[in-house]
Amino acid sequence: MNNIKSKKSIIRRLFKNILEFYPVMFPVAVLCILFNAAISSIPAIFMQNVIALIENNWQTGDWNAVGERILSLVAILATFYVLSLLSGIAYNQLMAIITQGTLKKFRGKMFAKMQTLPIKYVDTHNHGDVMSVYTNDIDTLRQMISQSFPQLLLSSISVLTVFAIMVYYCMWLTIVVLIGVTIMFFVTKKVGGGSARYFIKQQKALGHMEGFIEEMMNGQKVIKVFCHENESKADFDKINEALFNDAKTANRYANILAPILNNIGNVLYVFVAIIGGVLLVTNVPNLSISGLAMGISIVVPFLNMTRQFVGNINQVSQQINAVVMGLAGAQRIYDLVDEESEQDNGYVTLVNVREENGQLVECEKRTGIWAWKHPHSSDGSVTYTKLTGDVRLHEVDFEYEPGKTILHDISLYAKPGQKVAFVGATGAGKTTITNLLNRFYDIADGKIRYDGININKIKKSDLRRSIGMVLQDTNLFTGTVIDNIRYGKLDATDEECIEAAKLAGADDFIRRLPDGYQTMLTENGANLSQGQRQLISIARAAVADPPVMILDEATSSIDTRTEAIVQRGMDALMEGRTVFVIAHRLSTVKNSNVIIVLDQGRIIERGNHEDLIAQKGQYYQLYTGAFELE
Structure with missing residues (x-):
């Protein structure tokens, strides 16, 4: 019936x-x-x-x-x-x-x-x-x-x-x-x-x-x-x-x-x-x-x-x-x-501002200065908080399925301009943390604050616009090379895209392509090497010019010589930005302000490279083991 x-x-x-x-x-x-x-x-x-x-x-x-x-x-x-x-x-x-x-x-x-x-x-x-x-x-x-x-x-x-x-x-x-x-x-x-x-x-x-x-x-x-x-x-x-x-x-x-x-x-x-x-x-x-x-x-x-x-x-x-x-x-x-759409109850938005007499004033024109526009329902007032990239997690728990907790009591902070690296075995929860920062998933308990604002209050589209990502699995779309770079910022000029490619170390190989920046890419860039695809992906993130960057195994598919080129571009890209890095090559995280070692969803060690080596804990074992392998 x-x-x-x-x-x-x-x-x-x-x-x-x-x-x-x-x-x-x-x-x-x-x-x-x-x-x-x-x-x-x-x-x-x-x-x-x-x-x-x-x-x-x-x-x-x-x-x-x-x-x-x-x-x-x-x-x-x-x-x-x-x-x-x-x-x-x-x-x-x-x-x-x-x-x-x-x-x-x-x-x-x-x-x-x-x-x-x-x-x-x-x-x-x-x-x-x-x-x-x-x-x-x-x-x-x-x-x-x-x-x-x-x-x-x-x-x-x-x-x-x-x-x-x-x-x-x-x-x-x-x-x-x-x-x-x-x-x-x-x-x-x-x-x-x-x-x-x-x-x-x-x-x-x-x-x-x-x-x-x-x-x-x-x-x-x-x-x-x-x-x-x-x-x-x-x-x-x-x-x-x-x-x-x-x-x-x-x-x-x-x-x-x-x-x-x-x-x-x-x-x-x-x-x-x-x-x-x-x-x-x-x-x-x-x-x-x-x-x-x-x-x-x-x-x-x-x-x-x-x-x-x-x-x-x-x-x-x-x-x-x-x-x-x-x-x-x-x-x-x-x-x-009829599938349920992604819920978004955020009301804090990202706007262009200019500084006048020490105050942030909203404007339509792009100024290069961004702020969080925070309306307050209690008294109808609106406050503006400058976007700096200060990210803090307080006692965060997360579970993909009810009853199966993946992250336990995660607390960490990344001040503007700091580089935070996540290290740990596969399945330790490194990528899960970055998914939570983008609100691809919502936490079960705890709080995540972005420039002092609970990210649940920030509109998801504005939150994600302020965070750049370079993933291990590169996705390129059918179109020209420059169109794929412009994907990071749709109103970017050709000059901005080319500057981003230079920053990522991609300009040299792009100019050697049959039609340079106008070369058509199809089937996820099948006519490029894996390393070249990754370089374009990094250029795409660079043109977006976000204050926060997430690099998830960004150099994993690049050979050692290319990695040296990319690393210089990455260092320039990371300058002045809050950066979260996930890497299995521990040599790429040595210069991080703080390295967080995860194991089964828990933080077991934290500190800079020298501190963790001195502690001779799991990071020391991972690092020395990797060193011996190299």
């Missing part, structure tokens, strides 16, 4: 959306479909009238008058057929526009929603499965809106119209047809229900397979390095086999339905012919609204109406699977659209 209610709610919501998108065009298309369906029943009335004319004038009729009457009926029928043709062309054209327009708007809604989702969603959902919503599920929706819905409406109206004509002409034969249709209904419910269930499983299996393929494409180098090709093929074969089984079962159900219904229709046609003949021979009084006597003019059109009636029932049954798949696709689309 809940499943039925769910499908009904999806249908209501879908057509409500279509009406919102096309408030005039969609009703016009529906009217054209209704008109086309109603006209499809006209031939039965035409045939009855023609046969009745001939039957009534067989012995003594005026054939000239009969011929004129038949010609007038043909003219009327031709007119209706022309109108049917026009309405058919109209609704097909309108539905093409409505379908593609609706899909365009849904894709826009989904992509807009994706931009508002928290990082947690990206971390916990298979990327290939999400892509499947944009491709496979959208395609099933296209088929349902453009083909299944018009065909269902057309066939349903035709069924109702033909049924009304049947009842009007002969109740006896209508009862025979209804018995056959009842049998068809139960067969459709039994077989169609099974196929619908497997078509939904097929959609899910398809999403799973696309996710696996994406994962394998991203990891091709790793697969080849470890000679894992055969194992990858074996894993893919299992997923492909599961998809095959679901698709095979679904299509087997679907393909067996049409022949069964066709044969039931053929048997029904024969029964109508036999019972009609019996009624003619036995002179049974015709039970009908029309008051017409039972005759050839009733039986012959009734046979054609039976075939038309059964054909439309068959058309409806064939669309069931497409409708179910479309609804399953719509459900997945709405699941994405």
Whole structure:
């Protein structure tokens, strides 16, 4: 019952959306479909009238008058057929526009929603499965809106119209047809229900397979390095086999339905012919609204109406699977659209200011001086706090899942211009701390203050605008090199981007590219080395010119020679900024103001390089071990 209610709610919501998108065009298309369906029943009335004319004038009729009457009926029928043709062309054209327009708007809604989702969603959902919503599920929706819905409406109206004509002409034969249709209904419910269930499983299996393929494409180098090709093929074969089984079962159900219904229709046609003949021979009084006597003019059109009636029932049954798949696709689309957006209750914003008589004054023009604009609801006043990059964590606890604490009682501070390094084994909580600074996740307990302001009060977009990040995994986008650098600051001039590249040590190799800064990058910069991609990423952070920088293994993918070049640029980049560094190469953190050693989410040591070496604790062991390895 809940499943039925769910499908009904999806249908209501879908057509409500279509009406919102096309408030005039969609009703016009529906009217054209209704008109086309109603006209499809006209031939039965035409045939009855023609046969009745001939039957009534067989012995003594005026054939000239009969011929004129038949010609007038043909003219009327031709007119209706022309109108049917026009309405058919109209609704097909309108539905093409409505379908593609609706899909365009849904894709826009989904992509807009994706931009508002928290990082947690990206971390916990298979990327290939999400892509499947944009491709496979959208395609099933296209088929349902453009083909299944018009065909269902057309066939349903035709069924109702033909049924009304049947009842009007002969109740006896209508009862025979209804018995056959009842049998068809139960067969459709039994077989169609099974196929619908497997078509939904097929959609899910398809999403799973696309996710696996994406994962394998991203990891091709790793697969080849470890000679894992055969194992990858074996894993893919299992997923492909599961998809095959679901698709095979679904299509087997679907393909067996049409022949069964066709044969039931053929048997029904024969029964109508036999019972009609019996009624003619036995002179049974015709039970009908029309008051017409039972005759050839009733039986012959009734046979054609039976075939038309059964054909439309068959058309409806064939669309069931497409409708179910479309609804399953719509459900997945709405699941994405309905995902809870990232919550942001911050009200402190980042603004440009200038100094006048020792006071900070907000202004529109970029001055190079930023301040936190802090409105106070208690008295309506507004205070401005200069952005300096003072970051402090007080007794912070964090857990990704309730009951599984990742960080325990983390307290630290970074004064403006200081460099703080995080050291520890994988999983110690280093990257988690930087995620909390950006509010990709919110803390379970404690406080994080930025320039003395609780970061929960700062709007997330303004908070993140003040923090630059260089990650270990570099992401470059399709576009020119200079566009990728400008990603850090969209209104940056070409000169600013070039200066940022020089600061990062990227200018030299960029100028040696085929088109220099205008060289197009595709597929995450596949035509560049890993080190070159990282240099562009560092330049992107440099052009943003933030007061706080987070460097998460920023030089991990760069060779020793390049690292020396980058390190000089990084030192220039870090000058005057608060910097948080995560590094496994301990040589890169020696000059940090404070080094924090983490173990299983707890701070176990802190101090500068000389202090920690003197303590001969875990940092000493890590450093000397790394030194011996080098």
